[in-house]
Each structure stands twice: as structure tokens, then as C-alpha cells.
Amino acid sequence: MKTTGKIQKNAKKKSPHPNSRKALKLAGAKIREERLQLKEDRKAEQIAAKISMFKWYQDEMRERLVDLKDFTKADAQDFFRKYLHRFDEELNQISETNQILKRKTTGSRLANINALVLKERQLIDSSGLEGPNLFNFKSLEEWLEWDGEFDSMPRLKTKKWTTQALDINSSVEL
Template structure:
């Protein structure tokens, strides 16, 4: 009686020992892939946040300006920091209706408050990164920017600080100092110089006697 044909089965996978070098290699590879995915996600979030910021500034540009002063840019940045105030007010109204015990939109409210706290701290200290509107050429390019992320490298950024709000006052003081009248002793020195120049035009009498 003929024997039944043997069925070919796939090779069973070899069990990897958890303390072996191969297991360490596999774990290291998994960790690297997870790290790359995390970095990519964080980079995407940062780019999207920067995009939203730039779009806000572009929407709120003064069409009559060819460039901004540091003071004017700081004023615009102060307005940017208040962009969530209306939303926070609406959330407060909703939560106040009917004396709700469970707050609605609590996660959104918390995220906004944390963002405002961080941005105000940066504005008071190291400054917030904003589009450089003081540079006329950069402002012109930024005004015509299509909003695409791929053009970010073409947009020049700078830091805007709350202390820049005082720059216009200081510049006014500097200008007034430069236009102050000269002290009296300076006028007297100038008058002496004028006298020397005027008297040198006429030769003294003894000089005329010698030359004759």
C-alpha cells in the first residue's frame, strides 16, 4: 500500500530569547522608529502652529504701511496675545448658564489659558518670534505670501518684546535731546572764532609800516 504524501509545512519561527543580542537589536530598532514618529509629529504640530500665527499677522496687517517700527510691531503682538479673549468669554457664558456643575469645553479652556500664560511670559522676557515687519522687503513678501508651509524659509522672523512698546517714547526723547540749544560757552567760542576770521582780513598798522 503506497504511503500518504508528506505535507510540507512552513518553518516555525524561532523564539528569540529576551536577553539575547538579537532581542536587543529588535528593541533598539522599535525605539528608533517610535522616536522618529514622535519627532515628526512634533515637527508637524510646530509648523502648523507657526502657520496659524503667520496667517493671523498677515490678516491683521495695516495695508497703508510699507514697514513697521519696533513699537508698532509690539502693539500688533499685544493684540495677537488677546486673540483668545473672546472665546474664553463665550466659554464662561456657556458655563454660567443654569449654574452648570460640570464645565463644558474645560479641556479647551485649560489649553487656551496655558498658551496665554506661556506667550505672555515670553513677551515679557525673551520675546515672541513673529514675522519681521520692520524690514520693508520682508513685509512686502509676507503680504503676498500664499500661506503655504513650504515657503516658511523665505519669511524672515524676529523677536518682539513688551519693552519695545517704550521705544517710540525713548526715540522722541533722543530727538528732543539732539535739538537742544548749545550751551553759552559754545556760543562764545564760536563768536571768538568769528572775530579771529574777521580781524585777520585787515593787517595791523605796524605790518603796513614794515612792508612800506
């Protein structure tokens, strides 16, 4: 029995009959390669989204937090409110542009932002949104020293933040 590689080599020399087993194997191998590539692309998108989320946390901690030791629950609430509302300025700008032009110009960007914000709100309402452990000083120091690389992400200590953990009644407050 020939392997798929041998069949592909022979197919370059002479194409197999469309109804043959060789043609079916080639078609199956091509579909499998496409499926694996799609899976790899999805994984890369998830990693990129997680890195950008962690990078936002790090930038916000560097910018806003002066003394990391005196972090309160109210500070944590404000921190995650800012995170969930980080696209508000861009959304307002898009809506103003649409009103001026009287048509939708950036519908895909608007849809992507709305889907992301909805997903994050659902996460914080249910199982929790992953974020830094704001009450652990040592882990915050590691967050501030993080170089932004995927390989060094496992050493970052995270916590699942929910509306219950933040003592917020509902996502309406966020």
C-alpha cells in the first residue's frame, strides 16, 4: 500500500483517474492539510488575543498604578471597568464617521469589537475573565517585568475575575 507522499509524487508525473482510490486519497490528504492549517491559524489568533490582553494589563498597570502594595477592591473594579471600556473611544469615532458619511464604512471592525466586548462581558459574568492577581504584590512585579513574549507567559500568575469576585451586582455597572 502506497503512502500519501508516494501517491502525491506519482500524481505529479501522471494524474490518477478521477474516480480512483489514489484520487480519493489525494483529496482526503488535501482536506486534512487545510483543516490542520485552519486549526493552526485559530490557535495563533487565540494566542495573539491573549498576548494583546496581557499587554493591555501591563501597560495599564505601568501607567496608572503607582503603589502596587495598596491595591483595594475598588481599584480592581476600576481596573476591569477600564478594560471592558477600552474600545469606547474607537466606537464613538466610528459612529461619528458613519453619521458624517451617512453610511457604514468600517462594519467589520465594528462587528469585531462588539463581538469581543460581548464575549468578555459574558466571561466576567460567568466563568471569569483571566487577569493579573491584583492583590499579590510579587505577581504584579512579574507582570511589570514581562517582556511581552508568549514563551514567558506561563510565569505570569493569573486569576479568574468574575462579577462576584469584584463585588459588582451585574454587567450593567461595568
